Amino acid sequence: MNKRKPVRLGKAAQVALSYVALCAIAAVTLFPFFWMVSTSLKEPGNILSLQPQLIPSPARWANYIDAWTAQPFGRYYINSIVVAVSVTLGQLLTCSLAGYAFARLRFVGRNVLFFCYLSTLMIPSQVTMIPVFIILRYFGWLNTYQALILPSVCSAYGTFLLRQFFKTIPKDLEDAATIDRCSQFGIYLHIMLPLAKPALATLATFVLLQSWNDFFWPLIVCHTPEMMTLPIGLSNFQGMYSTSWELLMAGAVIVMVPVVALYIINQRFFTRGIVLTGLKG
Amino acid sequence: MRARTKAVLKRNLTAYAFLSPNIAFFLVFTLVPVFFAALISFYDWDLLREPIWISLQNYRDLLGWSVQNDNGGAAVRGASLFGTLRGLEPNDILFWRYLGNTIFFMIGIPFNIVLSLMVAMLVNQKLRGMIFFRTVFFLPVVASLIACSILWRWIYNPEFGILNYALNALRVPTFRWLSDPNLVKPAIIAMQIWKGFGYNMLLYLAGLQGIPERYYDAAAVDGARWFQRFWHITLPMLSATTFFIVIMSVIQGFQVFGAVYIMTKGGPSGASTPLVYYIYSYGFQWFRMGYASAIAWVLFILTATFTWIQWRYGERKVYYE
Numbered sequence: 001m002n003k004r005k006p007v008r009l010g011k012a013a014q015v016a017l018s019y020v021a022l023c024a025i026a027a028v029t030l031f032p033f034f035w036m037v038s039t040s041l042k043e044p045g046n047i048l049s050l051q052p053q054l055i056p057s058p059a060r061w062a063n064y065i066d067a068w069t070a071q072p073f074g075r076y077y078i079n080s081i082v083v084a085v086s087v088t089l090g091q092l093l094t095c096s097l098a099g100y101a102f103a104r105l106r107f108v109g110r111n112v113l114f115f116c117y118l119s120t121l122m123i124p125s126q127v128t129m130i131p132v133f134i135i136l137r138y139f140g141w142l143n144t145y146q147a148l149i150l151p152s153v154c155s156a157y158g159t160f161l162l163r164q165f166f167k168t169i170p171k172d173l174e175d176a177a178t179i180d181r182c183s184q185f186g187i188y189l190h191i192m193l194p195l196a197k198p199a200l201a202t203l204a205t206f207v208l209l210q211s212w213n214d215f216f217w218p219l220i221v222c223h224t225p226e227m228m229t230l231p232i233g234l235s236n237f238q239g240m241y242s243t244s245w246e247l248l249m250a251g252a253v254i255v256m257v258p259v260v261a262l263y264i265i266n267q268r269f270f271t272r273g274i275v276l277t278g279l280k281g
Numbered sequence: 282m283r284a285r286t287k288a289v290l291k292r293n294l295t296a297y298a299f300l301s302p303n304i305a306f307f308l309v310f311t312l313v314p315v316f317f318a319a320l321i322s323f324y325d326w327d328l329l330r331e332p333i334w335i336s337l338q339n340y341r342d343l344l345g346w347s348v349q350n351d352n353g354g355a356a357v358r359g360a361s362l363f364g365t366l367r368g369l370e371p372n373d374i375l376f377w378r379y380l381g382n383t384i385f386f387m388i389g390i391p392f393n394i395v396l397s398l399m400v401a402m403l404v405n406q407k408l409r410g411m412i413f414f415r416t417v418f419f420l421p422v423v424a425s426l427i428a429c430s431i432l433w434r435w436i437y438n439p440e441f442g443i444l445n446y447a448l449n450a451l452r453v454p455t456f457r458w459l460s461d462p463n464l465v466k467p468a469i470i471a472m473q474i475w476k477g478f479g480y481n482m483l484l485y486l487a488g489l490q491g492i493p494e495r496y497y498d499a500a501a502v503d504g505a506r507w508f509q510r511f512w513h514i515t516l517p518m519l520s521a522t523t524f525f526i527v528i529m530s531v532i533q534g535f536q537v538f539g540a541v542y543i544m545t546k547g548g549p550s551g552a553s554t555p556l557v558y559y560i561y562s563y564g565f566q567w568f569r570m571g572y573a574s575a576i577a578w579v580l581f582i583l584t585a586t587f588t589w590i591q592w593r594y595g596e597r598k599v600y601y602e
Contacts, residue, residue, distance in 0.1 A: 015406075015408060018403050018406060018408065019408075021403055022400075022403050022404070022414050025400060025403075025418070026414055026417045026418070028475070029417055029418055029420065029421060029475065029479075030417060030420075032421075032429075032432055032433065032436060032475070033420070033424075033432075035432070035435075035436065035443055036432045036435075039435065047441065048440070048441050049441070052441070052443060052446055093302065094302045094303040094306060095303065097299045097300070097302060097303060098299065098300050098302075098303035098304070100299060101296050101299035101300050102300075105292070105295065105296040105299065106292065106296070107292065107293045107296035107297065108293055110296075113300075113304075116312065117307070120307075120311050120312070120315070122532075122581075122584070122585055122588065123311075123315060123581055124532075124535065124536060124557075124577070124580055124581055124584055125536075126536075126557055126560050126577045126580060127314075127315060127318050127574075127577045127578060127580070127581050128310065128311055128314035128315055128318060129314075129564075129577075130314075130318055130321065130560075130564050130570055130573055130574050130577060131313070131314035131315075131317035131318050131321065131574075132310055132314050133564075133565070134317075134321075134328070134570065135309070135314070135317075137328070150306070150310065151310045153306050153310075154302070154303050154306035154307050154310070154311075156307070156311070159303060184295050184299070185295075185299075188299070209423060212425070213425050213426055213427075215426065215427055215538070215539040215542075216538055216539065216557075216561070219542075220561075220565050230425070231425055231426070231427040231428075231539075234425075234427050234428060234431065235427055235542070235543060238431055238543065245435050245438075245441075248431055248435070249431075249432065249435065251428075251431075252425075252428035252429075252431050252432055253428075255425050255427070255428045256424050256425050256428045259423050259424070259425065260420065260423060260424060263419075263420070263423045264416065267416060270419070270423065271415075271419070271483055
């Protein structure tokens with residue numbers, strides 16, 4: 001009996017130590033967010049004080065209205081939603097069609113083509129950005145939705161992800177459908193797509209997040225506030241109000257809230273996406 | 282026989298019908314641009330006038346070294362950085378400097394890996410509230426990079442930032458984080474670790490959950506201590522995950538841009554400018570498409586070489602079950 005006691009104490013100490021470490025790291029992780037919200041609610045005069053208040057009193061909610069009216073955030077929101085939703089739907093369509101073909105259909109040049117797709121995964125986007133910029137400029141599409149959406153409508157990564165998923169679906173299902181005289185498109189639409197729902201949801205979450213937070217490409221092709229997405233608008237906002245920290249922080253909260261809320265509600269798909277990305281290697 | 286040919290033809294047509302939307306976008310926005318970019322890099326082109334073929338001149342200007350005049354501006358700037366190498370000076374001193382910055386930013390990778398592995402092991406315990414902690418640690422990953430960068434610029438603010446306030450309260454010297462050429466890169470690295478460790482934590486967590494419990498049981502029977510179990514079971518079993526994380530981190534390390542653009546604009550005087558920022562400046566601020574494409578291609582080749590080296594020498598250290 002005596003021998004076991006220290007072990008138990010050790011266990012309890014280990015648990016306690018774990019919690020202390022976890023709470024410390026969580027505090028460091030969360031504090032910047034807390035500070036962002038806290039700053040966003042302060043009186044403009046209280047920001048530049050040498051004794052910062054942790055919790056502002058009184059909270060000045062009007063900062064959010066001021067930020068919202070100082071920049072066309074409503075417009076930025078619409079642009080971001082239009083772009084993110086179109087890109088996501090586009091990728092779901094093109095990548096699932098191609099992923100299915102690569103996984104299940106036999107055709108001339110399949111391996112060569114698939115190898116082409118895979119090798120482009122390595123290429124940094126900066127290489128293709130310059131020519132794509134020139135191509136879009138040639139079409140007169142700079143500063144339009146086309147420029148924001150079309151270059152991201154198909155991705156080698158999405159195609160690869162869905163191909164891997166379609167490969168795991170048992171062949172029997174398909175054979176049964178073929179006997180029932182189902183066309184290839186029928187098999188894709190009625191059998192494969194419903195089965196692929198989890199993979200599609202994962203890809204959708206991943207693409208939505210990426211598109212929502214994308215910065216470099218919209219920075220290059222958007223020139224006027226009417227076409228800016230949220231990250232560019234926020235960067236623009238910073239350029240104009242570089243020291244109005246309470247407004248900048250309110251703007252940062254405005255940009256962050258939808259994705260963070262979506263993440264907290266729908267964590268499953270976010271984390272699964274990451275784990276699947278991990279399998280890519 | 283004819284019927285069979287027909288069937289084969291139909292099969293191929295069906296497949297390509299499935300592929301056609303994807304291939305169309307892939308050609309226009311990926312495959313053609315890659316070769317187009319290579320072509321542009323041999324031209325001098327400002328988008329206004331006709332492009333002029335200058336063969337390898339862009340690459341010579343970017344990567345070459347030559348004997349410079351003593352009163353040349355580049356020579357003076359170069360001397361302070363490299364000294365003279367038998368009178369040779371780099372033609373584009375800034376490229377080398379920004380390449381150095383880019384590689385400097387990768388110093389954050391090992392810190393990130395150690396932290397995320399530690400946190401993953403903490404979170405992997407069967408204790409209450411682990412889902413909450415996981416959610417918290419992953420939060421910065423989903424938050425907008427631009428919003429986070431502005432937030433950290435505020436935290437690092439030299440006069441009124443909370444960081445300097447806290448240091449001051451602890452009677453520790455304070456710093457001008459983002460305007461000090463020696464501190465700006467570590468400051469950005471710290472922000473990137475905060476932003477990104479949750480991602481690697483999740484990968485490690487998946488890896489940890491894939492280690493069969495029986496290995497630890499066997500080790501416990503043999504009387505292995507905590508550290509021995511960690512060193513001989515956990516680390517080897519996670520080597521594939523680590524390998525993947527290192528490769529992806531280095532590839533992403535070559536892509537740093539957004540945080541720098543918001544926090545410092547590459548300053549003070551280029552101390553935090555990464556290569557992608559240089560591409561952005563040449564391509565989209567000064568509209569020198571040829572030179573920008575040349576930098577982009579060099580970046581591509583660097584990324585590919587680094588990845589290949591890691592693949593070549595890292596793969597054999599990976600333990601596959």
